[in-house]
Amino acid sequence: MTSLKVEVAALKLSNPTILASGVMDETAASLLNMARAGAGAVVTKSIGSEPRKGYPNPTLVELDWGYINAMGLPNPGIEAFAEEMRLARGCPAPVIGSIFASSAKEFSFLASKMQDYGAAAVELNLSCPHAKGYGMELGVDPEMVSAVVREVKSVCSIPVFAKLTPNTHQLMEVAKAAEAAGCDAIVAVNTVKAMAISVEMRRPILSNKGGGLSGPAIKPIGLRCVYDLHSTLNIPIIGVGGVEDWRDAVEYIMAGASAVQVGSAVGRVGLNVFELICTGMKEFMVREGFESVSQMVGVAHE
Numbered sequence: 032m033t034s035l036k037v038e039v040a041a042l043k044l045s046n047p048t049i050l051a052s053g054v055m056d057e058t059a060a061s062l063l064n065m066a067r068a069g070a071g072a073v074v075t076k077s078i079g080s081e082p083r084k085g086y087p088n089p090t091l092v093e094l095d096w097g098y099i100n101a102m103g104l105p106n107p108g109i110e111a112f113a114e115e116m117r118l119a120r121g122c123p124a125p126v127i128g129s130i131f132a133s134s135a136k137e138f139s140f141l142a143s144k145m146q147d148y149g150a151a152a153v154e155l156n157l158s159c160p161h162a163k164g165y166g167m168e169l170g171v172d173p174e175m176v177s178a179v180v181r182e183v184k185s186v187c188s189i190p191v192f193a194k195l196t197p198n199t200h201q202l203m204e205v206a207k208a209a210e211a212a213g214c215d216a217i218v219a220v221n222t223v224k225a226m227a228i229s230v231e232m233r234r235p236i237l238s239n240k241g242g243g244l245s246g247p248a249i250k251p252i253g254l255r256c257v258y259d260l261h262s263t264l265n266i267p268i269i270g271v272g273g274v275e276d277w278r279d280a281v282e283y284i285m286a287g288a289s290a291v292q293v294g295s296a297v298g299r300v301g302l303n304v305f306e307l308i309c310t311g312m313k314e315f316m317v318r319e320g321f322e323s324v325s326q327m328v329g330v331a332h333e
């Protein structure tokens with residue numbers, strides 16, 4: 032019997048597609064919608080200690096091959112988010128709490144809150160490319176990443192995932208530091224630093240000027256990161272960046288991902304993207320004689 036079930040760092044998923052952080056995931060209602068649409072797990076919007084408005088518009092540019100966004104990490108703050116997590120209890124798919132912070136202590140405070148709120152795992156956003164003092168400003172430094180993961184692991188019994196940036200030549204060093212500090216899985220990648228300019232306005236379109244590129248444009252970048260990470264690490268990898276159909280998902284899995292996250296494609300393809308990926312992947316597995324997703328993980332290395 033062909034099965035799409037996967038286990039990632041003790042999380043049991045009905046299929047390997049996961050809703051990526053930041054897309055339709057700021058409320059319990061939207062998280063539940065995505066789980067009902069077929070996602071094997073859902074990640075919340077990245078949540079910080081205090082409420083944040085984010086940047087003024089424009090915060091998103093739509094391109095043929097993806098989006099450039101600089102939202103500025105808008106979120107209601109961890110205390111207010113307790114209510115959304117309470118309403119999301121009973122979600123048919125595990126809810127992974129994404130958090131961002133500017134220090135190891137703050138990360139561990141937020142992680143223990145997410146654990147108290149019933150998150151199945153916590154995802155550390157060490158990779159946002161456009162928020163000063165947060166994200167990739169910490170996540171390109173192996174020592175800092177090590178300190179953050181160690182601190183979070185000391186207060187959390189749920190699995191801890193580190194979401195990393197491709198905007199560095201040190202990705203392997205950062206990932207190895209996270210693994211050595213006890214991280215349970217690596218999520219790769221967040222968006223790629225990018226910009227769009229209006230020639231009529233004669234200035235960058237985004238209010239923040241720079242942003243992060245997502246969607247099909249970054250799939251080859253994410254794929255290469257996952258392939259290299261699989262050669263380097265022993266912990267599971269969750270692949271993210273430009274997954275729109277079953278073929279993209281299988282490419283990531285063959286590169287070494289145990290599961291994939293889907294972000295931009297929720298907007299570009301629709302809510303049924305999870306179902307479409309799963310149906311296509313199952314048909315492919317039957318055709319090719321794979322009985323489980325784990326049999327496909329990393330086969331591109333053989």
Ligand SMILES: Cc1cc2nc3c(=O)[nH]c(=O)nc-3n(C[C@H](O)[C@H](O)[C@H](O)COP(=O)(O)O)c2cc1C
Binds near residue numbers: 098156293
């Ligand atoms: C509008 C938007 C908001 C995002 N917000 C977050 C966020 O809050 N935290 C985070 O870790 N990643 C965030 N991301 C990055 C995505 O989770 C994902 O890593 C990236 O978009 C690549 O995947 P994709 O090509 O499937 O969209 C955001 C992406 C988009 C497009």
